[in-house]
Amino acid sequence: MQPILQGLAQMTGQRSHARLERSVITTLARLEGVVSVGMMDLVRLSEADYVLFKHGDGAFCRVCETGCGAEIAGLRPLAEYPELGRAIAHGKRQASAILSTADGDVHVTWLIFWHRQQALQCVELRQNRPFTAERLELIAAVFQVYQNYHDLLDDSERDALTGLYNRKTFDELRFRRASDIPHTPQGQAALQRRRGQGDHPEFSHGAGTPGQPDADESDWLAVIDIDNFKQINDRFGHLYGDEVLLLVANLLKQGFRSTDRVFRYGGEEFVVLLRAADLATTEHVLERLRQAIAAHRFPQVGQVTVSIGFSRAGDATLSTLIEQADRALYYVKRNGKNQLAHYESLLERGLVQAPVQNQEVDLF
Numbered sequence: 001m002q003p004i005l006q007g008l009a010q011m012t013g014q015r016s017h018a019r020l021e022r023s024v025i026t027t028l029a030r031l032e033g034v035v036s037v038g039m040m041d042l043v044r045l046s047e048a049d050y051v052l053f054k055h056g057d058g059a060f061c062r063v064c065e066t067g068c069g070a071e072i073a074g075l076r077p078l079a080e081y082p083e084l085g086r087a088i089a090h091g092k093r094q095a096s097a098i099l100s101t102a103d104g105d106v107h108v109t110w111l112i113f114w115h116r117q118q119a120l121q122c123v124e125l126r127q128n129r130p131f132t133a134e135r136l137e138l139i140a141a142v143f144q145v146y147q148n149y150h151d152l153l154d155d156s157e158r159d160a161l162t163g164l165y166n167r168k169t170f171d172e173l174r175f176r177r178a179s180d181i182p183h184t185p186q187g188q189a190a191l192q193r194r195r196g197q198g199d200h201p202e203f204s205h206g207a208g209t210p211g212q213p214d215a216d217e218s219d220w221l222a223v224i225d226i227d228n229f230k231q232i233n234d235r236f237g238h239l240y241g242d243e244v245l246l247l248v249a250n251l252l253k254q255g256f257r258s259t260d261r262v263f264r265y266g267g268e269e270f271v272v273l274l275r276a277a278d279l280a281t282t283e284h285v286l287e288r289l290r291q292a293i294a295a296h297r298f299p300q301v302g303q304v305t306v307s308i309g310f311s312r313a314g315d316a317t318l319s320t321l322i323e324q325a326d327r328a329l330y331y332v333k334r335n336g337k338n339q340l341a342h343y344e345s346l347l348e349r350g351l352v353q354a355p356v357q358n359q360e361v362d363l364f
C-alpha cells in the first residue's frame with residue numbers, strides 16, 4: 001500500500017499533463033505482480049478512430065521511466081484492437097470503464113478515461129494472474145485520482161467563458177520543454193511527426209492524415225479579432241457581449257480541424273495555430289471562417305464580423321510570429337475590417353513593416 005500512497009502523492013504534485021501521465025503509470029507499475037503498464041490516447045481523425053501509443057510501442061514497456069516515452073509512439077487504427085474497441089463501446093454510458101480480459105496466460109485490464117463524452121485515453125495493465133476484485137478496486141481508485149487531477153489541470157488551461165485554451169496556456173508554449181508540450185493526442189502525434197521532420201518547435205498541435213506524415217504542411221498562426229465589439233457591449237450590454245464571445249468561440253471550434261489549437265488570447269481576440277499545405281489553403285480555411293461568422297445571426301445583436309491577420313511560422317519565435325499576425329490584423333482594421341490579410345504578402349508589398357526581432361531566448 002505504501003508505494004501506492006507515495007505514487008499518489010507524486011501524482012498530485014505534478015503541474016503538467018505529460019508528467020502526470022508518467023506518474024500514474026509508474027504508480028500502477030508499483031503494484032505487485034503487474035508485468036507491464038501502457039498508456040495510449042484514443043484519437044479521432046478524419047472520421048476514423050486511432051490508438052496512439054504514448055508509452056510503449058504496442059508491446060508495452062515495464063515502466064515508462066525507462067525513457068521510451070513518446071520517442072517510439074505509434075498511431076494505429078483502433079480496428080486492429082477489437083477487444084479494446086469493444087471495451088470503449090461498452091463504456092460509452094459510463095464516466096470511466098474498467099474491463100478485464102485474458103490473453104493466453106496474461107491477464108489484461110483496460111482503464112478507459114472518458115472526458116466530455118469522449119473516450120480520451122486508455123491505460124493497459126498486464127499481469128500473469130487474474131485480477132481480483134480487491135486489485136481492480138485499488139486500480140480503479142488510483143485511476144480516479146488521476147482523472148480528477150487531469151480535469152483540474154485541464155480547467156486551469158482553459159478560459160472559463162468559452163472553454164478555449166487561455167492566454168496562460170498560449171504563453172506557456174514558449175517556455176515549456178518540448179517533451180511536456182504535447183499532452184493532447186494531437187500534440188503527441190505532432191511531436192512524433194515533428195521529431196522526424198524538423199517542424200516548428202513551439203507548435204504542439206496538428207496531425208494531418210493519420211499514418212501518412214504530411215511533410216508538405218507548415219504551421220500558421222492567425223489572430224482573429226471581433227470587429228466593433230465595444231459597440232456591441234455598449235448597445236446590448238455585457239451579457240449579450242459575452243454570448244457573442246461564446247458563439248464566436250463555437251464557430252471557431254467548428255471552423256478548424258480538431259488537431260488545430262484555438263486560444264482566447266484577449267477579451268475579443270483569438271489566436272489559432274493551424275497546419276495547412278500552403279498559403280491558398282490557409283486563406284481558404286480562414287476566409288471560410290470569416291464568412292461563417294458574418295453569415296451567423298447572433299441573438300438580438302444580428303450580424304457580427306471579424307478581422308483576421310495571419311502569418312506563416314517559419315523560424316520565427318512565437319512572440320515574433322504573433323507580432324507579425326497582429327500587424328496584418330491592424331492593417332485590416334485600418335482598411336475596412338471584416339477581411340483577412342497575410343503578413344508576408346503585405347510585407348512584400350511594403351504595406352506593413354517587419355517587427356524588431358524579438359530577443360527572447362527559447363528555452364528548449
Ligand SMILES: Nc1nc2c(ncn2[C@@H]2O[C@H](COP(=O)(O)OP(=O)(O)OP(=O)(O)O)[C@@H](O)[C@H]2O)c(=O)[nH]1
Pocket residue numbers: 225226227228229230231233237238239240241242245266267268333337
Ligand atoms: N462582454 C465582454 N466584453 C469584453 C470582454 N473582454 C473585453 N471586452 C470588451 O471588448 C471591447 C474591446 O473594445 P476595443 O478594443 O475598442 O475594440 P473594438 O470595439 O472591437 O474595435 P475594433 O477592434 O477596432 O473593431 C471593450 O469594450 C472591452 O470592455 C468580455 O469578456 N466580455
